[in-house]
Amino acid sequence: MSKTVLYMSMSVDGFIAGPNVAPGNGLGDNGQRLHEWFLPDADAEHRTGSHLAGVNREVMDEAMATGAVVVGRRTFELADGWGGDHHDGVPIFVLSRRQPDPRLQWPGVTYVSDVTAAVNMAKDAAGDKDVLVHGARTARLALAAGVLDELQIHLIPVLLGQGEPLFEDMPPDHIELELLRAVDGPGVAHLRYHVRTAG
């Protein structure tokens, strides 16, 4: 059955972006450091990760084998909507309560206001494949709604010291996880967790 999986690169001190995230600075100051494991050069073809090998290649291939994407509007806009195609033309569901920006509309992109509805539509679209979840805010909403199944954390050996935390201001009932897999690639440890409790 299709699972929803958050893919996220994170520093050892729990940051997923540097400070001062803004349009044109989508990963915040120095935040690019977190993506160097698959994107050593900011101008490289990034999402296919064709230069990767070994464990990093396998993990990236898993992400690229997902059959749909659920993404928050902020992440989607900071990425300029990936030109309407995140990978292989799979359907993209953008979580947003506001009207779509006409410049960020493509045939494969659907704007949805409710996270559970977005996940259900994405799972339907993905068929047997998993659903890639993008963005910490969307992941937080999905966790609260009980519709996030797994977290694939790419743990980067760096201390950012400042920036955007993976999660903050969540409800005080903490969320239990179970480590499903841990593998080490060059410059990154890939930790995959199952969400045991949510909400």
Place this chain on the structure above:
Amino acid sequence: MALIRLYMTISLDGYITGPRDSLDTPMGIGGFRLFNWLDRRNDPGPSGQVYTEVLATRAVISGRRTYEHADRWQGDHHDGVPIFVLTHNVPDDPPPGGVRYVTDVHKCAAQARAAAGDGDVMVHGAGAAQALLRAGQLDELELHVVPVLLGQGRRLFDNLPAEHIELDAVRRLTTPQVEDVAQHVTHMRYRVRRP
């Protein structure tokens, strides 16, 4: 020379206590969840191994907050090894047991290394760790990464300068699946890269 190594339990999302930590609630709301792995500290396996390493350190550096929140360990953290408490304001009452108060981070590091001899120095607390990092005196981090999302609380680091600090992963020890899932933890050891 003795290495100075931070030992710290941390949630996957980067918190070292739950929210609203205080003297009465030293781990904040729900924060004691982080310490379940210590239930296995005397058992064979990764957590037992790491805890044995903790107890093999020959000196302790602690920040003042951690020291007070831990009720000063009654002056003895383990085996009576010297405890160097980094503080801006030295308390008026005499320090208990093996405790010494130090106001200068470089002196603190040097004294702790000297006291540890052939052993290593363990660091307790985010405040001391940050001060040592800034001073270029923190050599390693051993983080006990607990598979839980606390979602709020005190973060390991959130006051460092914007220049990031590179680490090298040197070891990962993961709890076997057969152990109780509530006690699972991933012990990650990193070396701090010097510029």
